[in-house]
Amino acid sequence: MASGSRVTILPQSKEALLKSYNARLKEDVRSMLENFEETLKLARRDSHSQISRTTQSEQDALEMQIRASNMVRAGESLMKLVADLKQYLILNDFHSVNEAITNNSQLFRSTQIECDKKLMKLRDEMAMDLYDLEEEYYTSIFK
Structure with missing residues (x-):
């Protein structure tokens, strides 16, 4: 239908x-x-x-x-x-209200997933940079 x-x-x-x-x-x-x-x-x-x-x-x-x-x-x-x-x-008009709630929920979930991915990427980049900084610090002759 x-x-x-x-x-x-x-x-x-x-x-x-x-x-x-x-x-x-x-x-x-x-x-x-x-x-x-x-x-x-x-x-x-x-x-x-x-x-x-x-x-x-x-x-x-x-x-x-x-x-x-x-x-x-x-x-x-x-x-x-x-x-x-x-x-x-x-x-x-519960159908329209429920549809609007569902659409908003889907939008917020997709935004949350996108933010989580960006945060994971940022965490990984910061971990690599921190590892590089620690490596530089511990191998430096000026410590």
Whole structure:
């Protein structure tokens, strides 16, 4: 199975949570759309009613304010949903977290091995230099 097309079976609680997120999304988008359509209808409407033109205008203005408030509420709800989804992903994406930990561990192990090799080489060079210095000291006529 390719890593890009992995199929995951979610526990019941996660599945229910994701379904509730989906329901919230659909409800908020539906609310925004309905309120926007109704606002447009109010803007286009000719007043052929029994009430006075001023009263109708005030009533339409109030309804437009209410519908605008409903659209703002739905937009804020959608932004909260996005924040909730981000938080859910961060807190529950164990696969990515484990992958990052594994990659870091491998990187640190390879760095450790490289440092160990360099230290061994340095130790060997220092041992040879020390041996040469001791040899020079003990065979010197100036001791």
